Amino acid sequence: MKKRTHLARAALAAALGLTAAAAAQAAGYPDKPITVVVPYSAGGGADNAARIIAQGMAETSGQSVVIENKGGASGSIGAAYVARANPDGYTVLYDASAFAINPALRKLPYDAKKDFIPVSQAVSVPNILVAAPGSAFGSLSDFIKAAKDQPNHYTYASYGPGSLAQMAAELLKKDTGIKAIHVPYKGGAPAIVDVMGGQVDVYFANAASSLNYVTGGKLKALAVSSSRRMPELPDVPTVAESGVKNFDVVEWNGFFLPAGAPPEVVARLQDVVQKALARPETREKLGKLGLTPVGSSAADFARFVDEEQTRWAEVVKANNIQVN
Structure with missing residues (x-):
């Protein structure tokens, strides 16, 4: 009995020692370089934003x-x-809207709800529904009417299956009852080229990659996906203003830690991100890409991600969306 008591006390002491060590380590966080993993190719929108914020x-x-x-x-x-990384705060995920869409579309080697701790939403950016300059559509209402008159005649581009560009169009289809054909591309650049040329009718293009083409007259903006108009395009109505009630879609990027990260580390990383996004230099550089800095709290970001996951799961189910 005494032996068991000694073993129990030793185990408790060891556990307390590990807890104290972890707390001390968290209190000094960060005391070495942080690696931010961007799960997309270099030079893309998320990568560019991550490097500025870093x-x-x-x-x-x-x-x-x-x-x-x-x-x-x-x-x-x-x-x-x-x-799978050590949850010590030194390996961080910088992901985008696909983080909330993937669970509804793909069999993943992780649980998006249980295996990560949302830390802070970094930026948001609306999509612009664009068409070729010579398109017959002068507004979103024109496109909706035409698509209703001729189901599955018109096309919409995306920068890949399951992308927010596709999901925004799928939500539009769900809310309006129109039918149109999805044309996925391997990236936003080729999608924009074909929309410019009239090979595809419309595209919910990321504002960061399409705004210059719109202001330069190479693309026609029919509507903006966010709930508010873009300051850069004050004359372009939102999708909601165009008759699709409560439509509000934005692309977003944010920081996540592996599950198990100490609360002190989560709070400290949140603070680091928020202070970085508050810097005038950071905000100016992000603004030039059409990105709006956010810097939300971990609690607010967790609620936002949960809402996004629920929302897109409903759209996937309602429209029977599948990816190969």
């Missing part, structure tokens, strides 16, 4: 912040890598 994070934390690209499978390869 500069600000390095300034506010006093530690270098290294970007590591692990692209593939709509971000799920990089996300799986972070899910």
Whole structure:
């Protein structure tokens, strides 16, 4: 009996020692470089934003912040890598809207709800429903009427199956009852080229990649996907203003930690991200890409991600969306 008591006390002491050590380590966080995993290719929208924010994070934390690209499978390869990482706060996921869409479309090697801790939404950016400059559609209402008159005659582009560009169009179909054909591309650049040329009728293009084409007259903007008009396009109505009630879709990026990260580390990383996004230099650089800095709390971001996952799961089910 005494032996068991001694063993129990030893186990408790060891556990308390580990807890104290973890707490001490968390209190000094960060005391070495942080690796931010971007699960998309270098040079893309998420990667560009992450590199800008990483500069600000390095300034506010006093530690270098290294970007590591692990692209593939709509971000799920990089996300799986972070899910398996040591939850000490030094391996961080910087993901996008696909994080909330993937669970409804793909069999994933991780649980998006249980294997990650949302830390902070970094940025948001609306999509612009664009058409060719010479398109017969002068507004979203024109497109909806035409699509109702001729079901499955008109086409919409996306930068890949399961992308937010596709999901925005699928939500539009769900809310209006129209039928149109999805034309997926391997990236936004080729999609924009074909929309410009009239090979595809419309495209919910990321504002960061399409705004210059709109203002330069190479694309026609029919509507903006967010609940508010873009300051850069004050004369372009929102989808909701065009008659599709409560339509509000934005692309977003945010920071996640592996499940098990100490609360102190989550709070500290949240603070580092928020301070980085508050820097005038960071905000200016992001603004030039058409991105709006957010810097939400971990609690608010967790609620937002949960709402996004529920929303897109409903759209996937209602429209019977599948990806190969």
